[in-house]
Amino acid sequence: MNRADEAPLVAVLDYGIGNLRSAQKGLERAGADARLTSDEALVKDALGVVLPGVGHFGTCMANLKLSGLDEVVRGVVSRNQPFLGICVGMQMMFESSEEAPNVPGLGILPGAVRKLPPGLTRPQMQWNRLDIKKPKCRLLNGIAEETWMYFVHSYAADTDENLVAATCEYGTSVTALIELDNIWATQFHPEKSGLDGQKVTKNFVDLLSGSK
Amino acid sequence: MKTVRVIPCLDVDAGRVVKGVNFVGLKDAGDPVELAGQYDQQGADEIIFLDITASSDNRNTIVELAHRAAEQVYIPFTIGGGIRSVSDARQLLRAGADKISLNSAAVESPSLITQISEEFGSQCTVVAIDAKTNGDGTWNVFVKGGREDTGLDALEWAKSVVNYGAGEILLTSMDGDGTRSGYDIALTKAISQAVEVPVIASGGVGSLQHLVEGATEGEASAVLAASIFHFGDYTIRDAKLALIKAGVSVRPPIPIDE
Numbered sequence: 001m002n003r004a005d006e007a008p009l010v011a012v013l014d015y016g017i018g019n020l021r022s023a024q025k026g027l028e029r030a031g032a033d034a035r036l037t038s039d040e041a042l043v044k045d046a047l048g049v050v051l052p053g054v055g056h057f058g059t060c061m062a063n064l065k066l067s068g069l070d071e072v073v074r075g076v077v078s079r080n081q082p083f084l085g086i087c088v089g090m091q092m093m094f095e096s097s098e099e100a101p102n103v104p105g106l107g108i109l110p111g112a113v114r115k116l117p118p119g120l121t122r123p124q125m126q127w128n129r130l131d132i133k134k135p136k137c138r139l140l141n142g143i144a145e146e147t148w149m150y151f152v153h154s155y156a157a158d159t160d161e162n163l164v165a166a167t168c169e170y171g172t173s174v175t176a177l178i179e180l181d182n183i184w185a186t187q188f189h190p191e192k193s194g195l196d197g198q199k200v201t202k203n204f205v206d207l208l209s210g211s212k
Numbered sequence: 213m214k215t216v217r218v219i220p221c222l223d224v225d226a227g228r229v230v231k232g233v234n235f236v237g238l239k240d241a242g243d244p245v246e247l248a249g250q251y252d253q254q255g256a257d258e259i260i261f262l263d264i265t266a267s268s269d270n271r272n273t274i275v276e277l278a279h280r281a282a283e284q285v286y287i288p289f290t291i292g293g294g295i296r297s298v299s300d301a302r303q304l305l306r307a308g309a310d311k312i313s314l315n316s317a318a319v320e321s322p323s324l325i326t327q328i329s330e331e332f333g334s335q336c337t338v339v340a341i342d343a344k345t346n347g348d349g350t351w352n353v354f355v356k357g358g359r360e361d362t363g364l365d366a367l368e369w370a371k372s373v374v375n376y377g378a379g380e381i382l383l384t385s386m387d388g389d390g391t392r393s394g395y396d397i398a399l400t401k402a403i404s405q406a407v408e409v410p411v412i413a414s415g416g417v418g419s420l421q422h423l424v425e426g427a428t429e430g431e432a433s434a435v436l437a438a439s440i441f442h443f444g445d446y447t448i449r450d451a452k453l454a455l456i457k458a459g460v461s462v463r464p465p466i467p468i469d470e
């Protein structure tokens with residue numbers, strides 16, 4: 001049977017943090033067979049892997065390590081499995097975060113996560129417009145310039161601008177979307193960003209068909 | 213830039229919407245999840261479900277609501293009411309709620325705010341403050357639906373809850389609630405200026421101008437209303453257009469014909 005005809009298996013990494021169900025449901029609506037899991041074998045079988053994350057960088061990193069999923073994520077990246085990190089799931093991919101200066105990040109992406117500048121309400125807890133830097137980013141297929149997405153964060157990635165596919169403006173230019181080979185990461189929550197966010201999720205699921 | 217959120221609030225009793233709802237085309241006007249879906253489609257920025265179920269053995273009903281809402285609502289939603297422990301919060305967040313809102317339990321035990329924010333993050337830890345004016349430019353915090361004065365000063369309490377780990381404040385003027393005479397703007401402004409976290413203005417909305425006042429003079433990050441939306445007086449689209457006209461940045465309303 002042609003695998004492309006099946007719902008692509010997506011592993012949503014479960015390391016005991018809050019709301020993973022929205023991410024799972026968003027993927028299911030986009031046609032994926034999305035499973036919450038911490039099982040490495042299942043992750044290896046998956047066509048795509050999603051690392052959600054909310055809350056404190058240090059807490060998320062600690063839980064990720066405790067469940068052994070930090071090594072699982074490294075494996076995903078080294079096998080070149082399509083990967084999507086969301087919010088703190090994005091931030092953990094970097095080297096460090098000002099939110100927990102003594103806790104190293106995964107260091108898979110270059111750069112550090114820094115606190116949003118003072119003067120505006122923190123966290124940024126609102127919808128904001130994307131400023132698209134890489135129109136050809138595969139997750140932005142069908143997403144127009146200035147599309148609104150939902151953000152909840154007080155920290156954001158400071159990284160190589162060549163990796164940045166989209167930003168938003170919040171006191172400064174905030175990294176909103178990263179693309180590096182088969183790694184994607186969003187500071188916004190596609191699963192919470194209405195129908196446009198759903199398109200981003202669907203773009204991720206669609207690129208999995210035929211990727212294995 | 214700052215973008216103000218428009219948030220419809222649904223009062224839920226034993227899984228059903230309490231206040232009368234006047235929408236055409238609803239299959240079940242009493243189903244909070246179906247209603248929330250309608251608001252989502254109109255361009256609401258978030259939804260708040262306030263569980264006013266008196267009996268605590270009905271917790272499963274609200275967890276089930278969170279479960280269904282996570283499937284059908286594509287925007288963030290908060291659940292408040294009756295959350296008294298980390299375990300209550302965990303159940304709702306695992307079921308799919310994005311945030312939980314604490315009220316009287318936070319007053320009784322402020323460490324609960326810290327415990328929940330440390331475990332799940334301050335971004336999902338909302339503290340609801342119900343305030344009544346003392347008539348002298350100060351406000352006291354009330355619990356039990358405005359019946360019990362805690363003696364706490366609202367401004368000081370707001371700063372405290374942020375120190376305890378709250379990531380957002382849902383600020384309701386008990387003087388205004390249900391009166392349709394508008395937010396308590398002085399209260400909203402005082403609290404918004406006193407804390408760094410977002411403040412949701414609530415209590416007393418009877419017109420679109422009230423929403424505008426909350427966002428402009430009140431400096432709120434979000435404006436909440438219930439009856440003007442439920443009774444069909446105004447749509448979310450009307451609210452957004454009024455805010456845009458007043459120069460407030462909002463996510464544009466979703467076109468009706470799309």
